[in-house]
Amino acid sequence: MSGSAQHVTVLLDEAVDALAIKPDGRYVDATFGRGGHSRRILERLSAGGRLLAMDRDLAAVEAAAGIADPRFQIVHSPFSALSDVLAAQGWPAADGILLDLGISSPQIDEAARGFSFRFDAPLDMRMDQSRGQTAAEFLAEVSEQQLTQVIKDYGEERFARQIARALVAVRTAGGAVTTTGQLAKVVAGAVRKAEPGQDPATRTFQALRIFINQELDQLALVLPQCLTSLAPGGRLAVISFHSLEDRTVKHFIRDEQDRDALPSRFPVRAAELPQPRLRAIGRAIKPGADEVRRNPRSRSAVMRVAERTEVA
Structure with missing residues (x-):
């Protein structure tokens, strides 16, 4: 979701510009965070405009009380x-x-949330702390095979099998991994060669966070709803921070745009083909060098924009 300890919103103007705000329109900020995008959208709305924000993090909802x-x-x-x-x-x-998409700076920088290996804190990792299983609870019961798959699929970690084996071994020996510090230590001992400039635990923490919060499942569920919820000419803007997220968004937009794509001489009249319901607006947008310099956490951000067509 964004920025530094002061919460610098990523692609702030680019994202709001991409929505092509109509002063009296209705807009949804489905990932409020700390409200950077929402405040900028409100600046562009007239008295007749409306903004509905959503967030599953209670801390974000509490922060919205300031608006x-x-x-x-x-x-x-x-x-x-x-x-x-x-x-x-x-x-x-x-x-x-x-x-x-992804995680916000306040979530990363608040030790008690358990998202970061920079602090030794309870291993929670839930974006919505009012429900669901914590990362510690998951590690207490997961099989080595499933854990390997989670770390490999969501963290794209080449040492996934070794890490999973080491974590399950702690449990087998009568111990438990219940803090971020313990997790980082076990992972560091299992990773034979870390990437330059990256903590050995980075990919494993990412994988567990994505799994615990069902982030890719949530994305797959919301994209079709965005399509059916947009008025004709309405815009969808999605900022991703992970290649798996961006791939999902890219393919969704492409598939909706190319619904009428069939081989030449296919025995169906063009009028009978399913018509595109989205059209991509421009190419993927990434933060410029100045933004990355001011806010290094923005470097992996990618935004894709699409517009709803007139097709029902």
């Missing part, structure tokens, strides 16, 4: 419930939807 604006409302919810939230608000459609 005293009758055009703004926030709902404590994962973005995978987008359609239900819009229906509950009586919104037939939105003119723009923004998804800023």
